[in-house]
Amino acid sequence: MTFSSELWDRGGAPVYAEIVRHPFITGLTDGTLDHDAFRYFIVQDSHYLRSYSRALTLVAGRAADEDAVRMFALHAANAIEVERELHASLLGSLGLTVADVDAAGSGPATTAYMSYLTAVCATGTYAEAVAAVLPCYWIYRDVGRELLKRSSPDPLYRQWIETYGSDEFDAVVESVLAVTDQLDMSASERERCHQHFGTTCRYEWMFWDAAYTKLDWPVG
Numbered sequence: 001m002t003f004s005s006e007l008w009d010r011g012g013a014p015v016y017a018e019i020v021r022h023p024f025i026t027g028l029t030d031g032t033l034d035h036d037a038f039r040y041f042i043v044q045d046s047h048y049l050r051s052y053s054r055a056l057t058l059v060a061g062r063a064a065d066e067d068a069v070r071m072f073a074l075h076a077a078n079a080i081e082v083e084r085e086l087h088a089s090l091l092g093s094l095g096l097t098v099a100d101v102d103a104a105g106s107g108p109a110t111t112a113y114m115s116y117l118t119a120v121c122a123t124g125t126y127a128e129a130v131a132a133v134l135p136c137y138w139i140y141r142d143v144g145r146e147l148l149k150r151s152s153p154d155p156l157y158r159q160w161i162e163t164y165g166s167d168e169f170d171a172v173v174e175s176v177l178a179v180t181d182q183l184d185m186s187a188s189e190r191e192r193c194h195q196h197f198g199t200t201c202r203y204e205w206m207f208w209d210a211a212y213t214k215l216d217w218p219v220g
């Protein structure tokens with residue numbers, strides 16, 4: 001069994017099953033998701049991508065070979081491009097500007113997820129960092145593909161779905177899975193990889209749930 005399948009079976013599959021039946025996700029395709037929840041999601045995702053791209057540069061800097069350095073560095077740059085292009089277009093359609101994103105600040109789930117990723121990528125081993133960033137790619141690819149099958153009556157939601165359900169994005173994810181399956185690590189490191197993978201999978205669920213409930217800081 002490959003390492004990535006082991007990760008998925010233990011920490012990914014149970015969370016993924018909950019994600020695809022979450023009302024934020026089902027609402028994207030049956031048209032019941034209100035634009036306010038999607039607005040919250042895109043604003044928070046703009047904060048997330050700023051932090052995620054930095055986390056990927058930390059992974060790139062410690063990668064085992066040049067191909068992996070190049071791949072993670074490219075993805076770090078692409079994460080910024082995604083923010084600029086997809087988000088600029090979606091934010092515009094939702095009547096928001098970058099100033100609104102800055103003014104909103106990052107919410108509790110976003111802050112927790114970004115902090116965890118940054119900590120693991122800065123202080124964990126290379127394998128631990130790869131395990132921590134992997135759910136972001138993998139879950140979005142699988143959710144994208146699933147939603148593409150279901151489609152959406154809302155053109156805004158379709159634009160988002162088509163980005164992650166695309167063949168280009170599938171190739172990106174496959175290259176990260178190939179790197180994951182070649183990781184060399186000790187038994188204790190392997191266990192920590194499982195923990196990080198399971199934790200960031202749960203943060204992916206929490207990110208959608210926070211948008212659905214419009215989670216805010218309890219005080220301040």
Ligand SMILES: Cc1ncc(C[n+]2csc(CCO)c2C)c(N)n1
Pocket residue numbers: 045048049052075076078079082135136137138140204207
């Ligand atoms: C909360 C959240 N999780 C995952 C992604 C998807 N994603 C963001 S950057 C990147 C890799 C480099 O392009 C991927 C797959 C997202 N947008 N927001």
